[in-house]
Amino acid sequence: MNGKMVRFKCFSEIELKSIFLISCLLFLVLILTSCSAPQKTGSEESDLIVVGFSQVGSESDWREANTVSMVEAFSVENGYRLIFDDAQQKQEKQITAIRNFINQEVDYIVLAPITMEGWDTVLTEAKAAGIPVIIVDRMVDTNDPDLFTCWVGSDTRREGDIAVKWMEENLAGPLRIVHLQGNIGSSAQAGRTDGLEAGLKENKDWTLVFQAPGDFVQAKGQELMEEVLSEGIDFNVIYAENDNMAYGAIDALKEHGIVPGKDVKIISFDAAHDALNLVLSGELTLDVECNPLHGPRVRSLIEQLERGETPEKFTYVDEVLFDASNLTEEIIAQRGY
Ligand code: GZL
Numbered sequence: 001m002n003g004k005m006v007r008f009k010c011f012s013e014i015e016l017k018s019i020f021l022i023s024c025l026l027f028l029v030l031i032l033t034s035c036s037a038p039q040k041t042g043s044e045e046s047d048l049i050v051v052g053f054s055q056v057g058s059e060s061d062w063r064e065a066n067t068v069s070m071v072e073a074f075s076v077e078n079g080y081r082l083i084f085d086d087a088q089q090k091q092e093k094q095i096t097a098i099r100n101f102i103n104q105e106v107d108y109i110v111l112a113p114i115t116m117e118g119w120d121t122v123l124t125e126a127k128a129a130g131i132p133v134i135i136v137d138r139m140v141d142t143n144d145p146d147l148f149t150c151w152v153g154s155d156t157r158r159e160g161d162i163a164v165k166w167m168e169e170n171l172a173g174p175l176r177i178v179h180l181q182g183n184i185g186s187s188a189q190a191g192r193t194d195g196l197e198a199g200l201k202e203n204k205d206w207t208l209v210f211q212a213p214g215d216f217v218q219a220k221g222q223e224l225m226e227e228v229l230s231e232g233i234d235f236n237v238i239y240a241e242n243d244n245m246a247y248g249a250i251d252a253l254k255e256h257g258i259v260p261g262k263d264v265k266i267i268s269f270d271a272a273h274d275a276l277n278l279v280l281s282g283e284l285t286l287d288v289e290c291n292p293l294h295g296p297r298v299r300s301l302i303e304q305l306e307r308g309e310t311p312e313k314f315t316y317v318d319e320v321l322f323d324a325s326n327l328t329e330e331i332i333a334q335r336g337y
Pocket of ligand 1 (some may be wrong): 020046059060061062063137138153188209216241242243244269
């Protein structure tokens with residue numbers, strides 16, 4: 001010590017109480033501010049169920065509505081972390097995505113397969129990794145049904161049959177039919193094509209005058225319709241396997257002064273919002289629903305599995321048809337896509 005006097009200040013009782021009170025307030029503020037912005041702790045992240053979703057692409061209104069439905073269902077608020085991959089309509093990109101999901105050790109793999117064939121190898125890898133696979137929308141054609149846990153989607157053959165029955169009941173023959181197909185080899189195309197081909201066999205005054213794949217894409221639907229018109233093919237019905245190809249066909253018809261829905265009857269699938277407005281306006285003759293809002297349906301399947309339950313292997317979505325007789329603006333306004 002250098003001998004320097006160190007004086008200690010004596011505090012009065014009031015001063016001591018004030019210091020204690022201020023200290024408590026400061027401690028309280030510190031506690032509250034540290035709690036107001038909760039930092040995700042490792043345990044909360046790890047509580048999330050991780051879902052890897054391989055999506056076909058973004059080729060149509062239907063596909064975009066399907067993606068929105070899946071992203072909304074598998075949100076962090078709902079307890080999920082979604083790893084989303086858009087395959088841009090290429091199967092090899094879907095296979096790569098599934099392998100990446102396996103490497104990331106996701107809890108579930110959800111696959112919307114672009115085509116039915118070619119999945120056994122990668123689904124075997126997922127099975128070996130112990131990761132349940134849920135197939136959504138289109139079907140896979142596999143030798144071993146144990147390669148996926150369950151499936152949810154539409155019965156597209158039934159959709160084709162519904163369309164053909166409506167055509168038999170509402171369109172006077174003879175019918176000369178232009179057929180715009182979806183992705184060749186997808187269950188959506190196969191089902192709707194099989195329905196039409198059964199109708200062609202059944203109805204002797206129906207003739208298929210043109211058939212080609214438009215891949216469910218609007219621009220291709222327009223290109224094919226322009227090809228039909230430039231070749232001078234005589235037709236009076238267009239059977240488009242989705243709304244976007246129907247939109248493209250309608251654009252081509254209008255460019256040639258042909259009145260869609262009047263000069264030519266147009267059958268379509270999906271029942272997307274814009275297409276239903278075309279049914280109301282008369283440009284589209286019939287639209288068979290194919291409901292894309294699978295997010296809550298797939299989430300329900302995963303929640304069953306999380307509870308240790310065994311979901312149905314196949315869950316089909318109930319669907320209806322729309323024509324000018326049963327459609328109103330109110331119905332369209334209430335629909336989710
Ligand atoms: C149908 C679905 C099809 C839609 C198209 O289940 O796979 O793919 O009909 C979409 O619009 O592109």
